[in-house]
Amino acid sequence: MEHLPNSSDPAWISALAARIDRPVVLVGMMGVGKSSVGKRLASLLGFRFVDADDEIEEAAQMTIPEIFDAHGEDYFRDGERRVIARLMGDQRSGTVIATGGGAFCNDETRAQILGEGIAVWLDSDIDTLVERTARKNNRPLLQGGNPRDILARLREERCPYYSQAPIEVHSGNGPHSDTLRKILEGIDSWL
Numbered sequence: 001m002e003h004l005p006n007s008s009d010p011a012w013i014s015a016l017a018a019r020i021d022r023p024v025v026l027v028g029m030m031g032v033g034k035s036s037v038g039k040r041l042a043s044l045l046g047f048r049f050v051d052a053d054d055e056i057e058e059a060a061q062m063t064i065p066e067i068f069d070a071h072g073e074d075y076f077r078d079g080e081r082r083v084i085a086r087l088m089g090d091q092r093s094g095t096v097i098a099t100g101g102g103a104f105c106n107d108e109t110r111a112q113i114l115g116e117g118i119a120v121w122l123d124s125d126i127d128t129l130v131e132r133t134a135r136k137n138n139r140p141l142l143q144g145g146n147p148r149d150i151l152a153r154l155r156e157e158r159c160p161y162y163s164q165a166p167i168e169v170h171s172g173n174g175p176h177s178d179t180l181r182k183i184l185e186g187i188d189s190w191l
Contacts, residue, residue: 003122016184017045019191023088024094025113027104027162028122029155031132033171034098037122037179042096044180051098055083064100077102081109088116101154105161118190119165120183126152128173166190 024041026034035051042049053064055081060067067076068073070182080103087097097117104110104119113119144150162168167186171179 013044014046016188016191017047017174020045020047020118020187022095023093023117024187025088025097025099025117025119026122027113027119028101028167029124029151029162029170030101031129031151032101032122032124033132033176033179034122037171037176037183038096038098040095040130040176041180041183044184045094045096047094049098050087052080052084052087052103053098053100055087056100059083065075077106081106081177084109085112088112098103102158104165105158110161110164114164114166118167118187120167120169120186121165122169122171122179123161123162124171126155128171129155145146 024045024047026041028034031055038051039049042046044054056067056076057063060079062070064076067079079102084086084103085108086097086098099109099113104113104121126148130148133147135152167183167190169179169182169186
């Protein structure tokens with residue numbers, strides 16, 4: 001189990017997990033850490049972790065870059081909406097779901113997550129996003145220009161959507177345990 005500073009102990013986490021009656025859904029920009037933090041959060045809570053992007057690739061039998069290349073972003077977004085709707089319907093509690101960066105911008109998806117889940121916006125500064133997204137070359141939206149400019153534009157466009165999540169946590173370059181502690185405390189306050 002990941003060590004959390006001071007305010008979080010296993011008994012407290014277990015009691016919190018028992019109070020969660022719906023999926024915890026992580027939203028935010030690509031590179032903010034939804035998958036890596038989500039896996040650790042699920043482990044701490046004793047929940048199942050589901051990455052919506054993995055589910056999309058499995059359903060399509062293609063990678064996300066292949067979907068974008070073959071069918072375009074609109075097709076991908078429609079598939080993403082359908083997969084997240086299925087995940088939200090399948091997973092009532094005991095699940096942490098990491099969504100793709102643009103998923104929460106879809107009105108239908110956002111309404112479903114807000115109505116049936118616990119939405120947590122993981123936010124980060126542009127420098128951190130640039131550094132993290134540079135680690136992988138599988139980000140179709142970053143292929144058409146300067147990644148810093150694209151990330152800054154996308155973040156500005158998407159913040160009004162992300163800000164509708166009831167819990168906001170900054171995910172910086174510190175240890176994951178800091179981000180996890182903030183998420184757990186945010187969920188506790190929200191419940």
